[in-house]
Amino acid sequence: MTTMKNPFRSFHLNTTQYLNVAFCIFVLMGTVILFLPISSADGSTDFITALFTATSATCVTGLVLVDTSAHWSLFGQIIILLLIQIGGLGIMSFSVFYALVLGRKIQLRTRIMMQTSINQLDPGGIVKLFKNLIIISVVIELITAVILTLRWLPDMGFKKALWFGCFHAISAYNNAGFNLTGNSLADYAGDEVVNSVICISIILGGLGFIVLNELFFDRKKKNKRLSFHTKVVLITSAVFIFIPALIMLITEYNNSLSHLPWDAKILAALFQSVNTRSGGFSTINLNHMLQSTQFLFIFTMFIGCSPGSTGGGIKTTTFAILLSTIISQIRGKKEAELWRYSISPVIINRALCVLVFYVTILMLVTFLLLATHQGEFMPILFEVTSALGTVGFSLDFTSQLSVFGKILIIFTMYIGRIGPLTLAFALAYKAKQPEIRYPAGKITIG
Numbered sequence: 001m002t003t004m005k006n007p008f009r010s011f012h013l014n015t016t017q018y019l020n021v022a023f024c025i026f027v028l029m030g031t032v033i034l035f036l037p038i039s040s041a042d043g044s045t046d047f048i049t050a051l052f053t054a055t056s057a058t059c060v061t062g063l064v065l066v067d068t069s070a071h072w073s074l075f076g077q078i079i080i081l082l083l084i085q086i087g088g089l090g091i092m093s094f095s096v097f098y099a100l101v102l103g104r105k106i107q108l109r110t111r112i113m114m115q116t117s118i119n120q121l122d123p124g125g126i127v128k129l130f131k132n133l134i135i136i137s138v139v140i141e142l143i144t145a146v147i148l149t150l151r152w153l154p155d156m157g158f159k160k161a162l163w164f165g166c167f168h169a170i171s172a173y174n175n176a177g178f179n180l181t182g183n184s185l186a187d188y189a190g191d192e193v194v195n196s197v198i199c200i201s202i203i204l205g206g207l208g209f210i211v212l213n214e215l216f217f218d219r220k221k222k223n224k225r226l227s228f229h230t231k232v233v234l235i236t237s238a239v240f241i242f243i244p245a246l247i248m249l250i251t252e253y254n255n256s257l258s259h260l261p262w263d264a265k266i267l268a269a270l271f272q273s274v275n276t277r278s279g280g281f282s283t284i285n286l287n288h289m290l291q292s293t294q295f296l297f298i299f300t301m302f303i304g305c306s307p308g309s310t311g312g313g314i315k316t317t318t319f320a321i322l323l324s325t326i327i328s329q330i331r332g333k334k335e336a337e338l339w340r341y342s343i344s345p346v347i348i349n350r351a352l353c354v355l356v357f358y359v360t361i362l363m364l365v366t367f368l369l370l371a372t373h374q375g376e377f378m379p380i381l382f383e384v385t386s387a388l389g390t391v392g393f394s395l396d397f398t399s400q401l402s403v404f405g406k407i408l409i410i411f412t413m414y415i416g417r418i419g420p421l422t423l424a425f426a427l428a429y430k431a432k433q434p435e436i437r438y439p440a441g442k443i444t445i446g
Contacts (some may be wrong), residue, residue: 034079088174175312286393
């Protein structure tokens with residue numbers, strides 16, 4: 001008697017595929033809830049708007065089809081905030097929190113998924129890292145919420161100030177860019193408190209959980225020097241904050257910043273420079289900027305934040321590795337070097353793959369939008385880069401998207417959050433790789 005083979009027995013997901021599927025599930029859950037009449041102020045939301053908003057929130061992007069404060073009810077805004085928190089900290093963070101609360105032991109498979117979710121190379125101490133991650137995130141968001149609540153208390157009253165403070169604190173730390181003011185933070189262009197606390201929160205969220213853990217926990221306890229990874233992240237992040245801010249201050253001094261006093265000009269330039277990397281808040285009208293400044297912001301959005309952070313982009317470390325490789329080649333060195341550290345060819349190849357994937361997706365989506373929409377090149381390129389970098393900036397092109405265009409941007413936001421290389425690994429994964437070595441081929445480069 002022959003037994004029937006179960007077709008699902010051989011079906012299983014590797015860690016990368018599991019994380020991708022889990023992200024999709026949360027997006028779909030958020031879509032269904034936002035589609036319900038209770039989630040909107042007037043009780044009506046079309047499915048594509050619900051899907052777009054749920055994807056934007058879970059992928060901590062900030063691109064919206066409708067005004068968050070006007071269209072969504074309080075319940076809908078709470079759902080959006082929960083999606084931002086889940087998408088920013090990562091699904092595995094909530095799995096660890098759930099296990100810790102119930103006193104359950106975290107299995108090996110879960111530990112591997114935790115390691116994969118934040119691109120951690122060393123699996124050692126991964127549970128402790130996630131515990132510290134939860135603590136750091138809660139503390140930063142709580143401090144930010146308290147300061148913003150106190151700042152807005154005289155203007156809004158306690159209940160509204162508290163809700164606005166909590167919402168913008170979580171949105172800022174997770175680099176989401178969602179706001180309840182209707183015009184981002186344009187009304188607070190010269191406000192030192194609002195600008196400073198949101199910038200600090202965005203920067204901390206964009207440094208990456210590995211760096212934050214080292215700064216606030218490991219280094220303090222062991223009194224050791226900063227790791228190579230942390231040095232690269234801190235220096236590269238500082239460069240991509242201050243240099244674009246200085247360039248914007250020069251190019252926009254008598255343009256989009258002309259209505260502000262000189263000290264507010266500096267504050268606005270710094271604020272925009274911080275937010276263009278992934279934050280998504282703005283205090284000036286981006287449409288009034290010169291095209292040169294808009295192109296600069298496209299570049300900074302493309303670079304993005306750091307690995308294991310709440311932000312997107314190719315990441316600061318990828319840029320630093322590729323730049324050091326180019327400089328080493330120009331100098332005729334046998335291997336890439338950065339601050340007296342040699343860079344592994346494996347790391348260089350991974351950085352090149354990330355760059356190629358991002359450029360390919362950016363060009364493909366931009367081409368498709370140009371072919372299907374009657375729009376100018378700059379706003380479309382700006383929109384796609386913002387979606388891919390999970391920034392949330394737009395030159396008023398989001399509202400012009402067709403249904404096909406909205407689906408393209410939804411796909412782009414999803415790819416930008418999980419990473420194109422991660423998706424490629426998930427789709428191309430093979431349990432056993434054939435051990436075949438092909439003969440070396442000679443080819444001319446350059």
